[in-house]
Amino acid sequence: MNTFSEKNKERIRLLACETRSKHHAMDWGVSLEELIRLEGFSCDECDLGEKNTIEKITRSSERIFKKVKAALITDEKKVLIDTALFSTQKIFAQAHELGHHVIPEHREVFYLCSETDLNPITRMKAEFEANIFAEETLLPTPLMKIIYDTYPLSMETILLLAELSDVPILRVAVRYVESSDKQCAILILSIDIDGDGNPGLRLKGQAWSASWEERYKKELIADFQFFPPNHNLSRVVTCEDVGAVFRDTIRLEEVDRIFQAHTVFNGYNVFALLF
Numbered sequence: 724m725n726t727f728s729e730k731n732k733e734r735i736r737l738l739a740c741e742t743r744s745k746h747h748a749m750d751w752g753v754s755l756e757e758l759i760r761l762e763g764f765s766c767d768e769c770d771l772g773e774k775n776t777i778e779k780i781t782r783s784s785e786r787i788f789k790k791v792k793a794a795l796i797t798d799e800k801k802v803l804i805d806t807a808l809f810s811t812q813k814i815f816a817q818a819h820e821l822g823h824h825v826i827p828e829h830r831e832v833f834y835l836c837s838e839t840d841l842n843p844i845t846r847m848k849a850e851f852e853a854n855i856f857a858e859e860t861l862l863p864t865p866l867m868k869i870i871y872d873t874y875p876l877s878m879e880t881i882l883l884l885a886e887l888s889d890v891p892i893l894r895v896a897v898r899y900v901e902s903s904d905k906q907c908a909i910l911i912l913s914i915d916i917d918g919d920g921n922p923g924l925r926l927k928g929q930a931w932s933a934s935w936e937e938r939y940k941k942e943l944i945a946d947f948q949f950f951p952p953n954h955n956l957s958r959v960v961t962c963e964d965v966g967a968v969f970r971d972t973i974r975l976e977e978v979d980r981i982f983q984a985h986t987v988f989n990g991y992n993v994f995a996l997l998f
Protein backbone atom coordinates (compact mmCIF):
# COMPACT_ATOMS: atom_id res chain seq x y z
CA MET A 724 0.00 0.00 0.00
CA ASN A 725 1.26 3.48 -0.84
CA THR A 726 2.40 5.09 2.43
CA PHE A 727 0.99 8.50 1.52
CA SER A 728 -2.38 7.29 0.17
CA GLU A 729 -5.64 8.19 1.90
CA LYS A 730 -6.26 4.47 2.41
CA ASN A 731 -3.05 4.02 4.38
CA LYS A 732 -3.61 7.19 6.40
CA GLU A 733 -7.09 5.90 7.27
CA ARG A 734 -5.59 2.55 8.36
CA ILE A 735 -3.14 4.35 10.68
CA ARG A 736 -5.88 6.59 12.11
CA LEU A 737 -7.96 3.50 12.85
CA LEU A 738 -5.02 1.92 14.71
CA ALA A 739 -4.71 5.08 16.83
CA CYS A 740 -8.43 5.09 17.70
CA GLU A 741 -8.37 1.34 18.46
CA THR A 742 -5.44 1.91 20.85
CA ARG A 743 -7.45 4.47 22.79
CA SER A 744 -10.68 2.45 22.66
CA LYS A 745 -9.20 -0.84 23.85
CA HIS A 746 -8.00 0.93 27.03
CA HIS A 747 -11.37 2.71 27.43
CA ALA A 748 -9.41 5.92 26.85
CA MET A 749 -11.57 7.59 24.19
CA ASP A 750 -11.90 10.49 26.58
CA TRP A 751 -10.12 13.86 26.89
CA GLY A 752 -9.52 13.04 30.56
CA VAL A 753 -6.93 10.36 29.74
CA SER A 754 -3.48 11.89 29.27
CA LEU A 755 -1.04 10.60 26.71
CA GLU A 756 1.37 9.47 29.42
CA GLU A 757 -1.43 7.40 30.94
CA LEU A 758 -2.14 5.87 27.55
CA ILE A 759 1.53 4.97 27.13
CA ARG A 760 1.49 3.36 30.59
CA LEU A 761 -1.64 1.40 29.67
CA GLU A 762 0.33 0.03 26.71
CA GLY A 763 2.90 -1.24 29.23
CA PHE A 764 5.54 1.43 28.53
CA SER A 765 7.09 4.06 30.79
CA CYS A 766 7.93 7.67 29.81
CA ASP A 767 11.20 9.31 30.72
CA GLU A 768 13.03 12.51 29.89
CA CYS A 769 16.78 12.37 29.41
CA ASP A 770 19.62 14.04 27.53
CA LEU A 771 19.43 12.30 24.14
CA GLY A 772 22.16 14.62 22.85
CA GLU A 773 24.54 12.74 25.15
CA LYS A 774 26.70 10.20 23.27
CA ASN A 775 26.57 7.65 26.11
CA THR A 776 22.78 7.61 26.18
CA ILE A 777 22.63 6.77 22.46
CA GLU A 778 25.41 4.15 22.79
CA LYS A 779 23.40 2.51 25.57
CA ILE A 780 20.25 2.40 23.41
CA THR A 781 21.98 1.16 20.26
CA ARG A 782 24.53 -0.99 22.13
CA SER A 783 27.08 0.30 19.66
CA SER A 784 29.64 3.08 19.63
CA GLU A 785 28.92 3.87 15.99
CA ARG A 786 28.10 7.54 15.51
CA ILE A 787 24.47 8.44 14.81
CA PHE A 788 24.31 11.27 12.31
CA LYS A 789 21.17 12.92 13.53
CA LYS A 790 20.10 14.91 16.57
CA VAL A 791 17.88 12.48 18.43
CA LYS A 792 14.89 14.11 20.12
CA ALA A 793 12.77 11.08 20.97
CA ALA A 794 13.33 7.34 21.20
CA LEU A 795 11.41 4.12 21.63
CA ILE A 796 13.23 1.24 23.27
CA THR A 797 11.00 -1.74 22.64
CA ASP A 798 12.77 -4.38 24.74
CA GLU A 799 12.93 -2.08 27.78
CA LYS A 800 9.40 -0.78 27.12
CA LYS A 801 10.47 2.84 27.35
CA VAL A 802 9.59 6.08 25.58
CA LEU A 803 12.41 8.60 25.95
CA ILE A 804 12.07 12.30 25.21
CA ASP A 805 14.99 14.72 25.02
CA THR A 806 15.05 17.24 27.86
CA ALA A 807 15.86 19.98 25.32
CA LEU A 808 12.65 19.42 23.35
CA PHE A 809 10.22 22.35 23.63
CA SER A 810 7.42 21.50 26.03
CA THR A 811 4.93 22.05 23.20
CA GLN A 812 6.68 19.32 21.14
CA LYS A 813 6.94 16.74 23.91
CA ILE A 814 3.40 15.40 23.82
CA PHE A 815 3.57 14.99 20.03
CA ALA A 816 6.94 13.21 20.29
CA GLN A 817 5.51 10.78 22.87
CA ALA A 818 2.50 10.03 20.67
CA HIS A 819 4.85 9.56 17.68
CA GLU A 820 6.91 6.95 19.60
CA LEU A 821 3.71 5.19 20.67
CA GLY A 822 2.94 4.95 16.94
CA HIS A 823 6.21 3.07 16.29
CA HIS A 824 5.11 0.62 18.98
CA VAL A 825 1.54 0.13 17.72
CA ILE A 826 1.91 0.11 13.90
CA PRO A 827 2.50 -3.60 13.14
CA GLU A 828 5.21 -3.26 10.48
CA HIS A 829 7.19 -0.79 12.63
CA ARG A 830 8.23 -3.46 15.12
CA GLU A 831 11.95 -3.02 15.79
CA VAL A 832 14.30 -3.11 18.76
CA PHE A 833 14.53 0.66 18.97
CA TYR A 834 13.70 3.91 17.17
CA LEU A 835 15.74 7.08 17.26
CA CYS A 836 13.78 10.05 15.95
CA SER A 837 15.05 13.52 15.08
CA GLU A 838 13.20 16.83 14.88
CA THR A 839 12.86 16.27 11.11
CA ASP A 840 11.26 12.87 11.74
CA LEU A 841 8.78 14.51 14.11
CA ASN A 842 7.83 17.14 11.52
CA PRO A 843 4.52 16.43 9.71
CA ILE A 844 6.15 17.30 6.36
CA THR A 845 8.64 14.41 6.55
CA ARG A 846 8.48 11.95 3.64
CA MET A 847 10.36 9.18 5.47
CA LYS A 848 7.76 6.42 5.38
CA ALA A 849 7.82 5.10 8.97
CA GLU A 850 8.16 8.64 10.36
CA PHE A 851 5.28 9.93 8.25
CA GLU A 852 3.08 7.07 9.55
CA ALA A 853 4.11 7.65 13.17
CA ASN A 854 3.15 11.33 12.74
CA ILE A 855 -0.29 10.44 11.36
CA PHE A 856 -0.71 8.09 14.32
CA ALA A 857 0.35 10.84 16.76
CA GLU A 858 -2.05 13.38 15.34
CA GLU A 859 -4.98 10.96 15.53
CA THR A 860 -4.08 9.75 19.04
CA LEU A 861 -3.94 13.32 20.35
CA LEU A 862 -7.01 14.59 18.48
CA PRO A 863 -9.05 11.46 17.74
CA THR A 864 -11.81 11.70 15.11
CA PRO A 865 -14.62 10.44 17.44
CA LEU A 866 -13.81 13.15 20.02
CA MET A 867 -13.38 15.79 17.29
CA LYS A 868 -16.85 14.89 15.98
CA ILE A 869 -18.38 15.65 19.40
CA ILE A 870 -16.61 19.04 19.35
CA TYR A 871 -17.98 19.89 15.86
CA ASP A 872 -21.49 18.77 16.90
CA THR A 873 -21.47 20.61 20.23
CA TYR A 874 -19.63 23.90 19.71
CA PRO A 875 -19.90 26.65 17.10
CA LEU A 876 -17.22 27.36 14.50
CA SER A 877 -15.12 29.82 16.48
CA MET A 878 -11.68 30.59 17.89
CA GLU A 879 -13.07 29.87 21.36
CA THR A 880 -13.75 26.29 20.25
CA ILE A 881 -10.14 25.96 19.05
CA LEU A 882 -8.90 27.25 22.42
CA LEU A 883 -11.19 24.84 24.26
CA LEU A 884 -9.90 21.97 22.14
CA ALA A 885 -6.30 22.94 22.93
CA GLU A 886 -7.13 22.91 26.63
CA LEU A 887 -8.97 19.58 26.52
CA SER A 888 -6.32 17.80 24.46
CA ASP A 889 -3.24 19.51 25.93
CA VAL A 890 -2.03 19.88 22.32
CA PRO A 891 -0.44 23.22 21.25
CA ILE A 892 -2.85 25.63 19.59
CA LEU A 893 -0.93 25.50 16.28
CA ARG A 894 -1.58 21.79 15.73
CA VAL A 895 -5.11 22.02 17.12
CA ALA A 896 -6.05 24.92 14.84
CA VAL A 897 -4.72 23.19 11.71
CA ARG A 898 -6.49 19.94 12.57
CA TYR A 899 -9.70 21.80 13.46
CA VAL A 900 -10.04 23.51 10.06
CA GLU A 901 -8.71 20.59 7.99
CA SER A 902 -11.28 18.18 9.46
CA SER A 903 -14.15 20.68 9.45
CA ASP A 904 -17.04 20.27 6.99
CA LYS A 905 -17.55 24.06 6.99
CA GLN A 906 -15.78 26.61 4.77
CA CYS A 907 -12.99 27.87 7.00
CA ALA A 908 -9.27 28.55 7.05
CA ILE A 909 -6.65 29.30 9.66
CA LEU A 910 -3.86 31.84 9.20
CA ILE A 911 -0.70 31.53 11.29
CA LEU A 912 0.94 34.94 11.62
CA SER A 913 3.90 36.44 13.40
CA ILE A 914 4.37 39.98 14.61
CA ASP A 915 6.57 42.01 12.25
CA ILE A 916 7.17 45.72 11.78
CA ASP A 917 6.52 48.05 8.86
CA GLY A 918 9.01 50.60 7.46
CA ASP A 919 8.23 53.02 10.31
CA GLY A 920 8.76 50.41 13.01
CA ASN A 921 5.06 49.92 13.77
CA PRO A 922 3.88 46.37 14.49
CA GLY A 923 1.75 44.50 11.98
CA LEU A 924 1.38 40.85 11.08
CA ARG A 925 3.24 38.63 8.63
CA LEU A 926 1.60 35.46 7.28
CA LYS A 927 3.75 32.39 8.06
CA GLY A 928 1.42 29.56 7.16
CA GLN A 929 -2.17 28.62 6.47
CA ALA A 930 -4.49 25.62 6.34
CA TRP A 931 -8.09 25.22 5.22
CA SER A 932 -11.02 22.81 5.09
CA ALA A 933 -11.89 20.70 2.03
CA SER A 934 -15.02 22.79 1.35
CA TRP A 935 -12.96 26.02 1.52
CA GLU A 936 -10.55 24.58 -1.03
CA GLU A 937 -13.42 23.47 -3.25
CA ARG A 938 -14.91 26.96 -3.21
CA TYR A 939 -11.75 29.03 -3.56
CA LYS A 940 -9.46 26.51 -5.29
CA LYS A 941 -6.28 28.17 -4.07
CA GLU A 942 -4.71 30.06 -1.25
CA LEU A 943 -6.54 33.35 -1.05
CA ILE A 944 -3.72 35.12 0.66
CA ALA A 945 -0.14 35.01 -0.58
CA ASP A 946 2.34 33.57 1.91
CA PHE A 947 4.49 36.15 3.72
CA GLN A 948 1.92 38.87 3.04
CA PHE A 949 2.20 41.74 5.53
CA PHE A 950 -0.90 43.08 7.26
CA PRO A 951 -0.12 46.70 8.23
CA PRO A 952 -0.77 48.12 11.72
CA ASN A 953 -4.09 49.67 10.69
CA HIS A 954 -5.46 46.39 9.28
CA ASN A 955 -8.35 44.75 11.17
CA LEU A 956 -6.31 41.58 11.75
CA SER A 957 -3.45 43.54 13.33
CA ARG A 958 -5.59 44.99 16.14
CA VAL A 959 -4.78 41.92 18.23
CA VAL A 960 -1.07 42.87 18.20
CA THR A 961 -1.47 45.97 20.33
CA CYS A 962 -3.64 44.14 22.85
CA GLU A 963 -1.83 43.28 26.06
CA ASP A 964 -4.29 40.52 26.85
CA VAL A 965 -2.67 37.29 25.65
CA GLY A 966 -5.35 34.71 24.89
CA ALA A 967 -8.17 37.21 24.31
CA VAL A 968 -10.21 36.58 21.17
CA PHE A 969 -10.95 39.47 18.79
CA ARG A 970 -13.87 39.28 16.40
CA ASP A 971 -13.76 41.36 13.26
CA THR A 972 -14.28 41.16 9.53
CA ILE A 973 -11.77 41.29 6.70
CA ARG A 974 -12.26 41.87 3.01
CA LEU A 975 -10.25 39.70 0.66
CA GLU A 976 -9.91 41.54 -2.63
CA GLU A 977 -9.16 38.38 -4.61
CA VAL A 978 -12.72 37.09 -4.17
CA ASP A 979 -14.38 40.39 -3.28
CA ARG A 980 -15.87 38.93 -0.15
CA ILE A 981 -16.02 39.85 3.51
CA PHE A 982 -15.04 37.12 5.96
CA GLN A 983 -15.57 36.76 9.68
CA ALA A 984 -12.19 36.77 11.42
CA HIS A 985 -11.51 35.55 14.94
CA THR A 986 -7.96 36.34 16.06
CA VAL A 987 -5.95 35.42 19.12
CA PHE A 988 -2.34 36.01 20.22
CA ASN A 989 -0.87 33.19 22.33
CA GLY A 990 2.37 34.98 23.18
CA TYR A 991 4.25 33.56 20.16
CA ASN A 992 1.97 33.61 17.14
CA VAL A 993 -1.28 35.18 16.08
CA PHE A 994 -3.92 32.78 14.79
CA ALA A 995 -6.77 34.02 12.62
CA LEU A 996 -9.77 31.82 11.90
CA LEU A 997 -11.56 32.95 8.73
CA PHE A 998 -15.02 31.81 7.61
Ligand SMILES: [Zn+2]
Pocket residue numbers: 819820823834835836840849850853
Ligand atom coordinates in the same frame (compact mmCIF):
# COMPACT_ATOMS: atom_id res chain seq x y z
ZN1 LIG B 1 10.03 8.19 14.58
